[in-house]
Amino acid sequence: KAGVTQTPRYLIKTRGQQVTLSCSPISGHRSVSWYQQTPGQGLQFLFEYFSETQRNKGNFPGRFSGRQFSNSRSEMNVSTLELGDSALYLCASSPTGTPGTDTQYFGPGTRLTVL
Amino acid sequence: GDSVTQMEGPVTLSEEAFLTINCTYTATGYPSLFWYVQYPGEGLQLLLKATKADDKGSNKGFEATYRKETTSFHLEKGSVQVSDSAVYFCALSVTNFDDKIIFGKGTRLHILP
Numbered sequence: 001k002a003g004v005t006q007t008p009r010y011l012i013k014t015r016g017q018q019v020t021l022s023c024s025p026i027s028g029h030r031s032v033s034w035y036q037q038t039p040g041q042g043l044q045f046l047f048e049y050f051s052e053t054q055r056n057k058g059n060f061p062g063r064f065s066g067r068q069f070s071n072s073r074s075e076m077n078v079s080t081l082e083l084g085d086s087a088l089y090l091c092a093s094s095p096t097g098t099p100g101t102d103t104q105y106f107g108p109g110t111r112l113t114v115l
Numbered sequence: 116g117d118s119v120t121q122m123e124g125p126v127t128l129s130e131e132a133f134l135t136i137n138c139t140y141t142a143t144g145y146p147s148l149f150w151y152v153q154y155p156g157e158g159l160q161l162l163l164k165a166t167k168a169d170d171k172g173s174n175k176g177f178e179a180t181y182r183k184e185t186t187s188f189h190l191e192k193g194s195v196q197v198s199d200s201a202v203y204f205c206a207l208s209v210t211n212f213d214d215k216i217i218f219g220k221g222t223r224l225h226i227l228p
Contacts, residue, residue: 004158033215043159043204043218056215090158104216106151106158 002026004093004107012113018079021110023091025072031097032074033104034066037088046089049074050097078112086114117142121205121219128195129227136190136222138179138205146207148172148181148188149216153202162190162203197226 005024013019025032034046045058049068066076072093078085088109094102121138128134140146147166151159163172168183177192188205205219 035218042220045215045217048215058215092159103161103164106160108156108158 004091004105006089006091006107006110008110009108010111010113012115013081014115015081015083017081018077019081019112020075020077021089021091021112023074023076023093023107025074025091025093026105029093029095029105030072031094031102032068032072033092033094033097034074034076035090035092036060037090037109038086043090046076048097055097081114083114085112087112117146117207117209117217119205119207119217119219121203121222123220124202124223125225126222127225127227130197131194132226134190134192134195134199134224136203136205136224138188138190138219140186140188140205140207142186142207142209144209146209148179149206149208150177150179150188150190151204151206151218153204153221155201159204195224195226197228200224200226 007022031050033048035043037043047057047066048055052068063079068074090109092104092106094104118141149164150162152162153159163174165172165181171180179188179190202221202223204221206216208216
């Protein structure tokens with residue numbers, strides 16, 4: 001079974017631009033979560049989608065948005081990029097989105113650098 | 116709010132040494148607890164988990180016991196290998212209806228041959 005895939009793996013943008021990151025979950029998984037990883041803040045939850053609906057959202061500004069398609073693939077978008085948005089963005093999928101019973105499987109991440 | 120505190124690294128040990136990485140948590144409900152591992156250049160992998168008090172999670176020689184009385188979930192391994200060098204994250208989840216996981220800051224582990 002193929003794992004979680006994220007594209008692109010590396011991205012360089014300049015301040016003020018916008019960016020879209022993509023995540024393809026494991027086949028059959030309906031829950032997709034996004035996390036931002038930085039050296040200073042560690043891993044922070046961005047949002048989670050289940051069956052095309054956002055179920056939970058972390059404490060990030062409205063510049064960060066996401067969506068999920070009917071095939072469970074998910075995208076996240078960051079508009080008006082700031083230097084502080086430079087981070088590793090991780091996507092995780094699970095069958096039903098219940099951490100106590102399901103296992104979250106993480107992708108390798110997209111490394112975003114904002115210049 | 117809910118949070119996870121784990122010992123800061125880096126932790127440097129010699130091969131075959133005993134490993135303990137401390138983790139304590141604060142949660143309003145009854146959390147599930149996890150240890151994730153991140154090898155260089157890779158995403159996170161679930162190492163082990165425990166879903167209720169006194170449960171012991173184990174995998175690849177690593178163990179952690181869910182201690183409700185001390186709100187702890189310390190990671191241990193009896194004999195580490197060079198291949199265990201990675202960053203280890205303690206984490207919790209308190210909800211039953213979504214996939215939000217709260218992570219600790221991570222502990223970098225270096226194992227010397």
